[in-house]
Amino acid sequence: MPKPSPAPDEVDKPFWDACNEGRLVIQNCKVCNRFQHPPQAACAECGSTENLEWSEVSGRGKIYGLGVMYDSPITSLTVDQPFNVAVIQLEEDPGINMLSHLPGTPVDDVPVGASVQVEFEATPETGQKVPEWRVVG
Amino acid sequence: MAESRTQNAPASMYRSSEGLGLWEHRGKVAIVGVGVSPTARRWDGTPETSVGAWSILAMHRALEDAGVSPEEVDGLVMTRETATGSPWPEGDPIPEDFTRMFKPGVNPLDGITGLSSEWILNNMPELTNVDFTMYGPGCISRSLVVAAQAVGDGLTDTCLVMRGWHNLSGRYYVGQAGRAANITSGLTKWSNTWGTVACYPTAMWFDQYCRKYGKTHEMHAPFVVNSKRNGLLFPEGYWAQHRPEPLTVEDYLSARWIAKPANLYDNDIPICVSSAFLVTTPERARDMKQKPVYILNHTSTTTQSRSTIATLEEAEASTDSMGRKTYEGAGIGPSDLSFENMYDGFAEFHQFHIEGLRYAGIKRGEALDLYETDISIEGPNPVSPSGGNIGSGRTRFWCHVDSVQQLQGRAGARQISKPAEIGVTGTMTPMAVETLVLSSTPG
Numbered sequence: 001m002p003k004p005s006p007a008p009d010e011v012d013k014p015f016w017d018a019c020n021e022g023r024l025v026i027q028n029c030k031v032c033n034r035f036q037h038p039p040q041a042a043c044a045e046c047g048s049t050e051n052l053e054w055s056e057v058s059g060r061g062k063i064y065g066l067g068v069m070y071d072s073p074i075t076s077l078t079v080d081q082p083f084n085v086a087v088i089q090l091e092e093d094p095g096i097n098m099l100s101h102l103p104g105t106p107v108d109d110v111p112v113g114a115s116v117q118v119e120f121e122a123t124p125e126t127g128q129k130v131p132e133w134r135v136v137g
Numbered sequence: 138m139a140e141s142r143t144q145n146a147p148a149s150m151y152r153s154s155e156g157l158g159l160w161e162h163r164g165k166v167a168i169v170g171v172g173v174s175p176t177a178r179r180w181d182g183t184p185e186t187s188v189g190a191w192s193i194l195a196m197h198r199a200l201e202d203a204g205v206s207p208e209e210v211d212g213l214v215m216t217r218e219t220a221t222g223s224p225w226p227e228g229d230p231i232p233e234d235f236t237r238m239f240k241p242g243v244n245p246l247d248g249i250t251g252l253s254s255e256w257i258l259n260n261m262p263e264l265t266n267v268d269f270t271m272y273g274p275g276c277i278s279r280s281l282v283v284a285a286q287a288v289g290d291g292l293t294d295t296c297l298v299m300r301g302w303h304n305l306s307g308r309y310y311v312g313q314a315g316r317a318a319n320i321t322s323g324l325t326k327w328s329n330t331w332g333t334v335a336c337y338p339t340a341m342w343f344d345q346y347c348r349k350y351g352k353t354h355e356m357h358a359p360f361v362v363n364s365k366r367n368g369l370l371f372p373e374g375y376w377a378q379h380r381p382e383p384l385t386v387e388d389y390l391s392a393r394w395i396a397k398p399a400n401l402y403d404n405d406i407p408i409c410v411s412s413a414f415l416v417t418t419p420e421r422a423r424d425m426k427q428k429p430v431y432i433l434n435h436t437s438t439t440t441q442s443r444s445t446i447a448t449l450e451e452a453e454a455s456t457d458s459m460g461r462k463t464y465e466g467a468g469i470g471p472s473d474l475s476f477e478n479m480y481d482g483f484a485e486f487h488q489f490h491i492e493g494l495r496y497a498g499i500k501r502g503e504a505l506d507l508y509e510t511d512i513s514i515e516g517p518n519p520v521s522p523s524g525g526n527i528g529s530g531r532t533r534f535w536c537h538v539d540s541v542q543q544l545q546g547r548a549g550a551r552q553i554s555k556p557a558e559i560g561v562t563g564t565m566t567p568m569a570v571e572t573l574v575l576s577s578t579p580g
Contacts, residue, residue, distance in 0.1 A: 003330050003331065003332070004319050004329060005319060006330050007320050009322070009323075036443075037445060038324070038445060044441070064448065065448075065449070066341060067340040067344060069332055069333065070394040070396065071334055072333070073329075074318075074329055074332040077332035082397070085333055085337060096444045097445050099327070099328065099330075099446065130330055
């Protein structure tokens with residue numbers, strides 16, 4: 001799907017760079033041993049700016065929930081309406097979630113709770129890759 | 138925004154924690170007057186109907202309603218924002234007739250797509266004695282709770298509280314330029330990349346809610362139909378004024394999807410309108426025209442979601458906390474409520490609020506069952522007698538206007554049949570909500 005390209009900023013650039021390399025990384029606070037996503041300048045728990053690191057995760061997760069977009073505000077995506085927008089929970093920490101169009105899964109046929117695997121999709125404007133998720137098993 | 142001399146209310150003015158006990162000013166602050174401007178779908182570009190002009194009009198109406206002269210007012214608490222997403226087109230000139238009619242504030246677009254206390258006071262010279270000003274940012278509910286605390290603390294004793302809304306042409310939230318953008322930045326990159334619309338998180342919650350509790354979207358129809366009915370009984374509202382069209386269950390169920398399972402009628406319509414309230418002490422209220430409505434408590438709940446999007450569990454935990462705080466500070470329980478006027482913009486999160494409040498004795502997962510009983514204004518458990526945003530357009534203040542009018546016994550055709558003694562009113566979302574407990578007596 002012709003997604004708009006996310007523009008990396010100073011804080012989240014490592015996440016997007018990793019996507020371009022085919023890796024999924026999540027910000028982690030070494031002190032709190034706690035993932036956070038989307039990335040932030042400081043740990044949301046302890047406020048530390050110096051103890052944040054990037055941890056590569058498995059790219060496995062589960063479908064938590066969904067909605068089906070029939071009236072997206074983003075013009076480039078309206079040609080594919082209706083389309084799924086699912087919430088994916090990471091296997092390593094279900095508290096961390098991301099959105100997904102669930103490529104390969106028809107609208108109104110989304111298996112909530114099913115296992116998914118990350119893949120990376122290039123966006124047209126800049127080529128920036130973004131995480132997407134495909135049902136497996 | 139440019140600097141304003143007026144500050145956002147400090148965190149200490151919000152009752153945001155559990156365990157605070159009874160509100161120290163319980164029953165010692167009252168709302169007396171209410172004023173609402175006319176409504177319009179979009180701004181017609183004339184200065185007389187600008188959000189600034191209508192905000193001034195709403196404040197004059199609130200003063201007239203309370204029987205208070207402008208020079209008696211010593212406080213102004215307001216919301217600076219006048220839309221959640223209707224930006225002035227970049228590069229468009231400000232209409233000259235607007236700049237001729239009004240004095241400037243701190244931003245060139247004050248009075249058109251925003252407000253400041255400076256703009257209000259520059260254009261209401263009749264408010265000669267205002268020496269307390271404060272912003273309750275983002276929402277009229279924040280302004281009202283800040284005003285309640287300020288009056289209780291003695292910072293002001295005759296305080297106007299105001300919120301205006303503007304709506305321009307073009308697609309709400311993104312504008313025409315944003316809609317066509319091929320690059321996303323800032324926090325919205327985490328949602329715009331996947332094309333979600335504003336109601337998406339609520340739709341996703343609702344979908345999860347239905348899975349968790351075995352409910353359906355069809356069971357939501359009675360709430361929306363009831364809200365539309367109540368809205369058509371609200372002469373101040375947009376639908377009653379411009380499109381008095383009743384909604385049937387069939388209309389609701391056949392409406393187009395926006396973000397399934399949220400359809401057109403699960404969303405509110407952006408409009409232009411302003412409202413104002415006169416908040417004061419019971420002592421001052423004795424000399425005013427309307428019966429005082431006593432504030433028994435106010436609360437604030439802001440819950441940070443752990444990740445990209447808040448989950449149903451987070452929304453439920455947040456509204457559970459809201460409910461506990463609301464009752465604790467007021468010293469009441471669910472059975473004391475005559476009605477509830479919690480927020481509904483978007484309609485599909487109203488049930489999280491009323492379940493958090495255990496309204497009418499319901500527990501988690503039972504709100505849609507309540508909707509299948511008599512939730513009308515004539516019934517034993519009136520649900521959203523204001524009709525809320527769904528019934529009268531996007532404002533976040535119909536709930537407050539109606540609650541005051543219900544408790545004063547002057548809600549007209551919307552007056553609930555049972556005695557209106559205590560009501561709860563509040564906005565916004567399950568993750569960020571302020572509440573007020575209002576009463577016909579000081580308690």
